[in-house]
Amino acid sequence: MTTVAIFGVGLIGGSIALCLKGKPGITVIGHSNRPSQVEKYLQRGVVDYATTSMQEAAEQADFIFVCVPVGNLEEYIEKLAAFQLKPGCIITDAGSTKASVAACAKSLDFGQAYFIGGHPMAGSERTGVEAASSHLYENAFYVLTPDEETPETVVERLVDLLSHTKANIVRVNAKEHDEIAGAISHLPHIIAVSLVNQIRGYNEQNDLYESLAAGGFRDITRIASGDPTLWRDILINNRHVVLKLLHDWSNETNKFVQMLENADGDAIAGAFETAGNFRSKMPERRKGMIHSAFDCYVDIPDHPGIIGKITSELGNSLINLSNIHIIESREDVPGILRLSFRSQEYLDQAVILLTAKGYDVHL
Ligand SMILES: NC(=O)c1ccc[n+]([C@@H]2O[C@H](COP(=O)([O-])OP(=O)(O)OC[C@H]3O[C@@H](n4cnc5c(N)ncnc54)[C@H](O)[C@@H]3O)[C@@H](O)[C@H]2O)c1
Numbered sequence: 001m002t003t004v005a006i007f008g009v010g011l012i013g014g015s016i017a018l019c020l021k022g023k024p025g026i027t028v029i030g031h032s033n034r035p036s037q038v039e040k041y042l043q044r045g046v047v048d049y050a051t052t053s054m055q056e057a058a059e060q061a062d063f064i065f066v067c068v069p070v071g072n073l074e075e076y077i078e079k080l081a082a083f084q085l086k087p088g089c090i091i092t093d094a095g096s097t098k099a100s101v102a103a104c105a106k107s108l109d110f111g112q113a114y115f116i117g118g119h120p121m122a123g124s125e126r127t128g129v130e131a132a133s134s135h136l137y138e139n140a141f142y143v144l145t146p147d148e149e150t151p152e153t154v155v156e157r158l159v160d161l162l163s164h165t166k167a168n169i170v171r172v173n174a175k176e177h178d179e180i181a182g183a184i185s186h187l188p189h190i191i192a193v194s195l196v197n198q199i200r201g202y203n204e205q206n207d208l209y210e211s212l213a214a215g216g217f218r219d220i221t222r223i224a225s226g227d228p229t230l231w232r233d234i235l236i237n238n239r240h241v242v243l244k245l246l247h248d249w250s251n252e253t254n255k256f257v258q259m260l261e262n263a264d265g266d267a268i269a270g271a272f273e274t275a276g277n278f279r280s281k282m283p284e285r286r287k288g289m290i291h292s293a294f295d296c297y298v299d300i301p302d303h304p305g306i307i308g309k310i311t312s313e314l315g316n317s318l319i320n321l322s323n324i325h326i327i328e329s330r331e332d333v334p335g336i337l338r339l340s341f342r343s344q345e346y347l348d349q350a351v352i353l354l355t356a357k358g359y360d361v362h363l
Pocket residue numbers: 007008009010011012013032037067068069070072094095096097119120121122123124125126127128129227230234
């Protein structure tokens with residue numbers, strides 16, 4: 001039996017738990033300091049067992065996932081080093097930054113246990129176990145940052161366990177990870193927040209700004225609704241990288257200032273063309289890179305006409321679909337349909353309708 005302990009059963013930890021729970025030979029233990037949370041994990045069926053004792057969860061684990069906010073990672077890793085961990089136990093984390101946690105782990109003595117940094121490149125602006133989904137990591141990239149001293153067999157054991165997430169595992173150096181994550185995740189969050197705050201200022205004088213904001217504004221600003229504490233921690237932790245990126249960003253926006261001052265239409269069109277070409281080359285299936293704003297996943301049994309039936313049910317109830325995508329269908333699992341909507345309202349209506357009609361719907 002393989003025992004997996006998860007510290008921080010929120011969006012990310014809860015989704016890992018859901019990927020692993022019920023798989024042959026795997027038991028999932030969830031930990032929270034708060035008894036009410038422990039109760040909740042059990043009630044929602046996210047874990048097999050839950051406890052408020054960190055030591056109890058850690059000492060029986062073969063794998064430990066630390067999925068707490070970046071600002072609390074080091075304190076958790078330090079506590080783990082004080083326990084009698086099982087020989088061969090693998091500790092990993094899910095933090096959005098990797099260099100500082102890797103340095104912290106390196107400074108500790110885990111006995112015969114190992115630490116390998118991790119970061120699933122998928123998530124959402126939502127938090128908490130309520131937002132967890134067994135489909136979150138499907139087709140996304142999942143970064144591991146083993147160092148040169150981590151034995152290959154140990155990395156392979158973790159990769160093997162993570163195959164249940166259906167993510168693509170990639171190995172990246174921790175420092176390089178932080179530079180890239182800074183550019184493709186941390187900087188976009190800052191841009192989204194600054195943009196929303198700029199418009200919020202105009203809206204104070206005239207609330208038509210808010211009313212007229214349509215697809216473009218909503219698409220680029222969804223991530224501005226991320227958890228403030230979580231993002232505070234990420235940005236402070238990776239501030240040296242992010243500061244350099246903001247400097248480059250300022251140069252990019254200055255190019256637009258110049259192009260507009262010069263009314264240089266060719267340069268403006270050229271900027272859109274270059275960006276469009278690059279973006280269109282990003283494969284759609286890479287959920288971690290680009291994913292639609294309001295998605296749900298429906299398990300579809302292998303019946304002819306089932307997709308038409310689902311879309312008709314939605315159409316009959318005037319629920320507008322913005323996209324539909326069949327995620328690979330394999331012999332051992334039912335097919336999965338990804339349904340995308342333009343608003344949270346349509347998504348909520350679709351989930352209620354399809355669940356009432358007996359479909360298995362996941363967020
Ligand atoms: N949100 C994303 O899109 C995303 C994606 C990839 C990785 N991550 C990383 O995963 C980790 C967890 O993020 P999440 O989105 O699951 O957040 P979340 O708020 O949904 O979950 C955090 C969990 O940690 C627990 N926790 C334990 N100690 C805590 C403390 N002192 N303060 C606050 N919470 C504490 C919370 O109870 C909760 O269960 C973070 O390190 C984050 O950087 C997030």
